[in-house]
Amino acid sequence: MRYSVTSPETEHRLATISVDEQAWEVALADEKGGETKQLIKGAALTLRDGLLELRLESPAGMRVVFPVHRQGNDGVVVLSTALGSFRLLPARGSAHDAAAGARSGAKSIKSSMPGKVLKVLCKAGDLVEVGQPLLIIEAMKMENEIRSTAAGKIDEIGVQTGQSISTGDLLVKISSGEKK
Template sequence: MKYFVKVNGAEHEVEVVERLGDLEVRLAGRPVEFHYHEVNSHGQISLTVGERSYGISVEGDCSDVVVTLAGQRYAIDIEDERERAAGLAARARGGAGGPVKSVMPGVVVELLVAEGDEVEEGQPLLILEAMKMQNEIEAPTTGRVAQIHVATGQAVGAGEKLVTIEVPPAE
């Protein structure tokens, strides 16, 4: 799974894959060799990256974390790619018509509208399966489905056009 991690405001892209009980981590697309050991149940971790070892204290929950390393505190915000996609879709709402694009790679499982259909803001347009999760892609605005760019069973990439919504001119 891909994560977008902000450390004291600086964003980093981290990909984590579990294989046979081991974690494989990529930071900005580059593999990172590391070993970690939970020292206790109070957030104390021993971390080795390459030849260097660190003692780390972790506080917080899954999305808002504070890490203390060598006496320095780091505020960390974590957002996975599903949360990022949902946030991007929410920010896109309320805008004018136009193409609704995929915010993540996936497969179109079901089309819920047809060309010419009138849709309301927030109405599901299609179901996109990504990472074994089915995600409803919603209309960002009220309008008419002008064009459907995908078919059921089609694989799509992030940023690919799914549906175009036409908004009537304001009177």
């Protein structure tokens, strides 16, 4: 099973977890694209009133408690730590997604923050470069420039000036396919 982890630093990592009765094997994607594996034995997990307790046999007596929350029905779990909140979600068909993306050559740019669209700096049909400013979103009294993460042609703009948006809303769809 693969999971995607969103940390407070907004990095996306993939974790693979295998579970059997005695042990959990957790493999994490590291920054260089490799994997680090960790075998955790004898973990007892209890969940009550939004608190998850993990007890380990080794090191003996070790105990970790996290406040947890299951968000909606999408299998998203939020956990909070001294570093901030983490979100874990199933990396559903990530291989499939990647293949589909490659076939159509399309890339969706989604909002990483809630806020209000102040300005749309591009229009459908525009050819854009990586790093080119596409929109300005205002959140927490600050203006944030959203830059293109792909080069290509703008297929669709999902928002309008003045519109309020949430995290994950589609901002712009770019097709990186054949240049005409």
